[in-house]
Amino acid sequence: MISRKVLIIGGGQLARMMAQAAPSLGIEIRVLASPSDTSVLNLAEVVVGDYRNVNDVLQAAKGVDVITFDHEHVPRGVLEELLSAGHVLRPSPKSLELVQDKLHLREQLAKWGVPQPKWHGGPGNVKDMVRDFLRTGVAWPLVVKRSVGGYDGKGVWVLRDDSDLSSLDGVESPGWVVEEFCEFRQELSAQVARSPHGQGLAYQVVQTTQVDGICTNVIAPAPDIDEATGIAAQRLAMELASKSEVTGMLAVELFCMPDGQLLVNELAMRPHNSGHWSIDGAVTSQFENHLRAVLDLPLGSVKPTWPYTVMVNVLGVNPVDESVLNHVLAHDPGARVHIYGKEFKLGRKLAHVNVSDSDPSRALARAQHAADRLSGTIR
Ligand SMILES: Nc1ncnc2c1ncn2[C@@H]1O[C@H](COP(=O)(O)OP(=O)(O)O)[C@@H](O)[C@H]1O
Ligand SMILES: [Mg+2]
Numbered sequence: 549m550i551s552r553k554v555l556i557i558g559g560g561q562l563a564r565m566m567a568q569a570a571p572s573l574g575i576e577i578r579v580l581a582s583p584s585d586t587s588v589l590n591l592a593e594v595v596v597g598d599y600r601n602v603n604d605v606l607q608a609a610k611g612v613d614v615i616t617f618d619h620e621h622v623p624r625g626v627l628e629e630l631l632s633a634g635h636v637l638r639p640s641p642k643s644l645e646l647v648q649d650k651l652h653l654r655e656q657l658a659k660w661g662v663p664q665p666k667w668h669g670g671p672g673n674v675k676d677m678v679r680d681f682l683r684t685g686v687a688w689p690l691v692v693k694r695s696v697g698g699y700d701g702k703g704v705w706v707l708r709d710d711s712d713l714s715s716l717d718g719v720e721s722p723g724w725v726v727e728e729f730c731e732f733r734q735e736l737s738a739q740v741a742r743s744p745h746g747q748g749l750a751y752q753v754v755q756t757t758q759v760d761g762i763c764t765n766v767i768a769p770a771p772d773i774d775e776a777t778g779i780a781a782q783r784l785a786m787e788l789a790s791k792s793e794v795t796g797m798l799a800v801e802l803f804c805m806p807d808g809q810l811l812v813n814e815l816a817m818r819p820h821n822s823g824h825w826s827i828d829g830a831v832t833s834q835f836e837n838h839l840r841a842v843l844d845l846p847l848g849s850v851k852p853t854w855p856y857t858v859m860v861n862v863l864g865v866n867p868v869d870e871s872v873l874n875h876v877l878a879h880d881p882g883a884r885v886h887i888y889g890k891e892f893k894l895g896r897k898l899a900h901v902n903v904s905d906s907d908p909s910r911a912l913a914r915a916q917h918a919a920d921r922l923s924g925t926i927r
Contacts (some may be wrong), residue, residue, distance in 0.1 A: 551576060552843055555609050556592075557599050558618030559585030561888040561897065562819045562835075565827070566618075567592040569835040575843070579618075580608040587889045602629045609635050616796060616842045617818050620647045621697065638744070638795040638842035639817045646792050647817050651695040651723040657812055660791060662784070664812045665803070669695070669725040675713055681726045688729075692716065695723030700897075701761010730811060732803035736770055737822035738785035739799045741837040744844045748789055749837070750782040751830065751850045756801070756822045762895075765915070766859040768825040768852065771908050777808055784810060792817075797838040799823065821861070821897075826850075828884045828902040829857025854904035858911035862899040866924025867892045876901075876918045883918045898923070 552575050556563045559581025567577045577592040597604030599622050614636045627641035646653050651669045668681040694703035735756045742748040755770035785800040799820035801813040823834035832848025884902040901918040905911035920926045
């Protein structure tokens with residue numbers, strides 16, 4: 549019997565969707581989850597523990613072939629201990645450094661000569677840093693980011709002018725990045741899967757929309773970009789995958805500027821919200837390809853199976869009852885609903901809906917309707 553065992557550190561929706569992709573390839577999944585993580589229950593072998601605690605992580609890692617991640621917050625020291633104990637980590641701690649620290653990423657991208665927003669940063673007093681940055685000729689508005697620990701816009705502040713600096717009062721961080729505010733035409737995401745062999749495949753480039761730092765929808769492929777921009781984004785993602793020696797999925801979040809220039813916002817070395825469309829709109833989903841890549845199996849085709857697939861996130865607005873799901877499923881039998889098995893919380897990502905269609909506006913409208921019902925926006 550073919551059997552390979554993967555430990556995923558972190559028990560959120562990404563772990564859940566990796567666990568859903570695993571059985572068809574005979575892959576077994578163990579997840580190190582916190583007591584409040586409900587997404588992976590009944591879908592994987594769940595070990596409850598703290599990803600910051602070396603003993604918990606070593607215990608969970610016993611007997612697995614490879615270790616991978618649902619988030620990037622595992623401390624460097626814990627990663628090093630796993631390596632010393634002989635475990636295989638994909639992506640490696642060295643690769644992960646790039647996504648664990650926004651300041652380190654900006655410095656490394658600068659060394660590689662990769663285009664990115666104008667920035668200034670370091671440890672120290674963030675207000676002094678903002679003032680120093682303004683003296684270099686950059687104008688308001690500015691974007692301030694904590695170097696570590698942020699996600700979904702938590703740890704990101706858009707400052708319109710001097711008076712907004714007070715929003716940073718009392719906020720602590722070991723480091724900061726201050727950036728020019730980019731008036732982008734659209735945000736794009738370019739995802740590639742890369743295996744230890746060096747096999748790499750690039751998914752079609754998608755358009756993402758963030759509201760208050762949280763992804764609300766994704767259109768695959770990105771409408772309104774010319775072929776050259778799409779290819780340039782894929783090339784850049786491939787290049788970053790090989791430079792960072794990533795194994796697994798890499799997402800490159802990009803700002804596409806009015807003149808077509810692409811600036812790198814940030815990277816993620818795991819399945820990413822911008823790739824959820826691939827479950828229903830590509831031959832092989834990002835979740836399956838992440839597992840194939842970390843196990844060094846041949847990658848699956850990333851070809852789209854529809855002209856357009858749109859993903860809309862379900863962010864909790866009001867608690868909803870069972871009948872809502874019935875309505876959504878009956879209203880549009882083509883809408884693909886993916887529930888994350890989490891308790892309702894205001895603003896929390898609870899599910900997503902994928903709709904494939906020949907027309908992107910219609911796909912968006914259909915997916916948005918289903919998501920609005922499921923989030924409790926429309927009652
Ligand atoms: N320099 C910038 N200019 C304009 N918008 C930005 C800038 N940096 C971030 N944003 C917006 O904030 C969102 C979240 O920022 P990001 O750096 O990706 O942090 P997170 O780790 O929370 O995803 C981005 O997707 C984008 O919409
Ligand atoms: Mg981001």
